[in-house]
Amino acid sequence: MECLCEQNVTDELKIEGDMGGDPIWCNRCGCNLDIDEAPISDELKEELWDWMMRYGEWIDWDKDELLPNGIELEEQHDKQGIRLTENAKRELEGTYKIKFSPSTSARSYANKGFMYE
Template identity: 45%
Template sequence: MNCLCETGQTNNLKLEGDVGADPVWCKECGCNLEVEDFDVSEALVKKLFEWSSSYGLWIDWETDTLRQNGLLLENKFNQIGKLLVNELAMELGDLYNITFIPSTSARFYATL
């Protein structure tokens, strides 16, 4: 995968949700990578994009506050992410090391 690392490629990935970004990143340089560039099934690509698009549903962006049951919503998001990182690893095989980075933003909003 092309990234901003010195070699321009990486096999060390992380799966992490963020607003408006593909969910796969280079773990070394932090470059956001396009899911479609990986040799994975369309079904998994769809799941990854659905999961990614649900990032932040626990936050009311208009008021910048945590929604009711926000911690539970974020926990569910993280549980699905753990399952997806396993699916991604199975489809990619030994070519990549993949780490799941759970969201912790609800905890931040809960302290406000």
């Protein structure tokens, strides 16, 4: 897959949720990669996209606050991300190294005191 690395391609991928990006990233240069170019099944692409679209469900964006069960929601999101990463590893075995990057936004909000009362 093409990225911004010096050699223009990567064999190291990272699965990570984020707002407004695809869920696959170059683990070297941090470039957000087009999921449609990933040599994975359409089913896994759809699952990854659906998972990524739920990123941040633990935050009330209107109030910029963590929901009461925000940390638990983020942990569930990360568990699903780990499962999807394992599926990607199976599908891409021998072609790409893949790691999962868990979300830390709920913990960041909690540490800043942005919790619902």
